[in-house]
Amino acid sequence: MSVWAILVAAGRGERLGLDQPKAFAKLGEDPLLAEPLRRLEESAWVDAIVMVAPPGWEEPAILLAEELGCGKVVAAVAGGQTRADSVRAGLAELGADALVVLVHDAARPLVTDEVVGRVLAPLSEGWDGAVPGLPVADTLKRVDGKGAIVETVARDGLWAVQTPQAFPADVLRRAYADGGSATDCAALVEARGGRVTVVEGDPHLLKVTTRADLERVASWL
Numbered sequence: 001m002s003v004w005a006i007l008v009a010a011g012r013g014e015r016l017g018l019d020q021p022k023a024f025a026k027l028g029e030d031p032l033l034a035e036p037l038r039r040l041e042e043s044a045w046v047d048a049i050v051m052v053a054p055p056g057w058e059e060p061a062i063l064l065a066e067e068l069g070c071g072k073v074v075a076a077v078a079g080g081q082t083r084a085d086s087v088r089a090g091l092a093e094l095g096a097d098a099l100v101v102l103v104h105d106a107a108r109p110l111v112t113d114e115v116v117g118r119v120l121a122p123l124s125e126g127w128d129g130a131v132p133g134l135p136v137a138d139t140l141k142r143v144d145g146k147g148a149i150v151e152t153v154a155r156d157g158l159w160a161v162q163t164p165q166a167f168p169a170d171v172l173r174r175a176y177a178d179g180g181s182a183t184d185c186a187a188l189v190e191a192r193g194g195r196v197t198v199v200e201g202d203p204h205l206l207k208v209t210t211r212a213d214l215e216r217v218a219s220w221l
């Protein structure tokens with residue numbers, strides 16, 4: 001089974017308020033992208049890596065991969081307007097030998113081999129996909145534009161879902177073939193009737209959105 005990872009790193013990261021895209025914000029000593037890249041390179045599960053970089057940043061992404069000695073990186077391509085467009089650009093680079101695809105947000109730098117193993121396992125049991133998640137612990141409210149609470153949403157059965165997300169390559173290709181968009185890959189597989197399961201995620205897979213997130217992830221390095 002050949003496992004290809006698509007590392008999506010083409011987000012602009014406007015909420016960080018920096019001059020460069022989020023993937024190149026400093027996390028410790030290195031650009032943020034270096035952390036997930038190094039971890040996927042070192043993962044025993046991953047055979048090949050496609051990087052999806054912000055348009056115009058493909059070259060710095062490749063140089064970074066070379067600097068880190070990431071021999072599994074086969075391509076760095078430009079991302080699109082939305083995350084779904086970026087995943088689509090990554091899918092176009094998959095080799096014919098790709099049986100399984102892991103899609104991972106570069107903005108979640110602290111990916112571990114344990115979580116990769118957990119999302120891959122259900123695929124051999126016939127699932128169309130597996131995603132890491134954590135049960136929602138806070139009480140959830142729907143709030144209107146003026147800050148007034150409209151309703152309290154029952155949190156039973158609600159999970160906050162992370163990446164890496166794993167799928168058989170043909171399932172993911174079909175899910176992205178008809179131009180749909182969603183904030184994660186599983187949603188497009190689910191929309192076609194695919195059966196996707198949730199496995200235990202990791203609180204350290206926090207997605208970096210703000211400077212405070214960046215500092216928090218840096219403190220966990």
Ligand code: C5P
Nearest residue numbers: 008009010011081082083086105106107
């Ligand atoms: O902003 P969002 O939560 O969708 O970002 C999740 C991941 O998707 C990030 O790693 C980001 O770099 C990536 N992304 C992308 N192309 C976009 C938007 C987001 O690769 N157009």
